Amino acid sequence: MDFQIHYTDDQERFRIEVRSWLEENIPASMRLPVDPADPTEEQWQFWRGMHRKLGAKGWLHPTYPKEYGGGGLSGEHETIILEEFQRADVARGGNSLSLPPLLVWGTEEQKQKFLVPLLKGEMITWEKLTEPHSGADLASYQSRAVRDGDSWILNGSAVFPGGHETEPSWYYGPMLTDPQAPRHRNLGFFMIPYPAPGMSVQWMNLVHGQDKFNRKAFLFMDDVRVPADHLIGGDHSGWQVVNTTLEQEHGGRGRAFFRDEIAVSIVDYLHQKRGLGKHPGGDPVLQQSAVDVFIDAHLDELFGMRTYSMYMNRQEMSWEGAMNALFARNHRLRNAATARDVMQMYAMLGTHDPLTPHGGVQEVFQRTSFQAQHGAGSRNIAKVVLARRIGISRTKERPAPTPATATKYTV
Numbered sequence: 001m002d003f004q005i006h007y008t009d010d011q012e013r014f015r016i017e018v019r020s021w022l023e024e025n026i027p028a029s030m031r032l033p034v035d036p037a038d039p040t041e042e043q044w045q046f047w048r049g050m051h052r053k054l055g056a057k058g059w060l061h062p063t064y065p066k067e068y069g070g071g072g073l074s075g076e077h078e079t080i081i082l083e084e085f086q087r088a089d090v091a092r093g094g095n096s097l098s099l100p101p102l103l104v105w106g107t108e109e110q111k112q113k114f115l116v117p118l119l120k121g122e123m124i125t126w127e128k129l130t131e132p133h134s135g136a137d138l139a140s141y142q143s144r145a146v147r148d149g150d151s152w153i154l155n156g157s158a159v160f161p162g163g164h165e166t167e168p169s170w171y172y173g174p175m176l177t178d179p180q181a182p183r184h185r186n187l188g189f190f191m192i193p194y195p196a197p198g199m200s201v202q203w204m205n206l207v208h209g210q211d212k213f214n215r216k217a218f219l220f221m222d223d224v225r226v227p228a229d230h231l232i233g234g235d236h237s238g239w240q241v242v243n244t245t246l247e248q249e250h251g252g253r254g255r256a257f258f259r260d261e262i263a264v265s266i267v268d269y270l271h272q273k274r275g276l277g278k279h280p281g282g283d284p285v286l287q288q289s290a291v292d293v294f295i296d297a298h299l300d301e302l303f304g305m306r307t308y309s310m311y312m313n314r315q316e317m318s319w320e321g322a323m324n325a326l327f328a329r330n331h332r333l334r335n336a337a338t339a340r341d342v343m344q345m346y347a348m349l350g351t352h353d354p355l356t357p358h359g360g361v362q363e364v365f366q367r368t369s370f371q372a373q374h375g376a377g378s379r380n381i382a383k384v385v386l387a388r389r390i391g392i393s394r395t396k397e398r399p400a401p402t403p404a405t406a407t408k409y410t411v
């Protein structure tokens, strides 16, 4: 069976257009460093400007509808953009996880107010889900939203949302609107402007390094007042709205394009001669480990393509995304362990060490593969979701509405 995407001549011409545009517009000094903690403030500012330019071209969120500021392009076009941007070490940016709930649950006025500036790259969003006492059990939310005339007053805190000191943005996530209502019927979903009177942020220092494009923070809200139309969906439908985000975050849109640099670099490393004239590529145990991650990398890619194809063709989806997400997380850990076995101490040398293989990619991967087990509800929660979807959990779970199932758009 042929799993490759075959592009038409028109699409290949589009690829050349994207590639030329990147060559003309992105100076070498603004290409992404290997370590996401390394960009300078000047690079961040350059990229924010570039996101606005990409938004104006419709390349920031290519598949989103033109009438809301997206590109109105096909999934193949999006894949070409992703391929070319990754090839050029360029940050496409834009937090796409806030977009599906706006498209599915927002009123027309709310789409104009929030979706349009996001699709055009004029505003950015940060996901505000985790509270200090509850991450995995998201429904146990405690941060309060109380209606006061034409506004809501917000009090509470969050941990782990991203942010940037000077960049106006919106935090999005649930707040407890009705403490008397039953679980899952007691939340509202809010777009919360930053900066705002009563809001404060403290930056977190995480062991894996500070990703400057998504720096993590503690967020505190002390009588933060937001207009009534910043509530997306009904007063009691926040759980349903946030699940439209989670559907995507938990793998429900798949990935048409995925290049596993680490698996490729492990194989590449075994071709090279390293340290004291010893050739690790001759070691049969290491060869087997490398073949295992190479096969897993291809399985991961195929799972991603299958889910993407199902989503784009509006096919009924159940466990496929969750399984893809879980497999990807497990694969990431195996990849990191195999890189350590094969490269040994060289896998731990940072980007600035002259002996580091592949420009320091390995060391960054060692750090980030562990933190990637925790985001999006942790690996255990991925298993809980999968168990519910295949019907072996106490509770069964159907997929939340997504743009593909609940709107006329497949984005």
Ligand SMILES: Cc1cc2nc3c(=O)[nH]c(=O)nc-3n(C[C@H](O)[C@H](O)[C@H](O)COP(=O)(O)OP(=O)(O)OC[C@H]3O[C@@H](n4cnc5c(N)ncnc54)[C@H](O)[C@@H]3O)c2cc1C
Binding pocket: 127, 128, 129, 130, 131, 132, 133, 134, 135, 136, 137, 159, 160, 161, 162, 216, 371, 372, 374, 375, 376, 377, 378, 379, 380, 381, 384
């Ligand atoms: C690098 C990083 C980035 C993040 N980015 C964001 C972000 O942008 N926005 C945001 O809102 N949050 C973010 N998070 C938070 C992340 O979503 C939470 O860490 C995650 O949901 C787990 O919540 P917790 O840390 O409170 O752990 P807890 O909920 O306290 O869980 C602790 C442990 O218990 C396990 N556990 C809990 N319940 C169950 C269960 N029912 N069955 C089996 N095991 C269970 C968990 O898997 C975990 O191992 C990020 C976290 C990290 C590490």
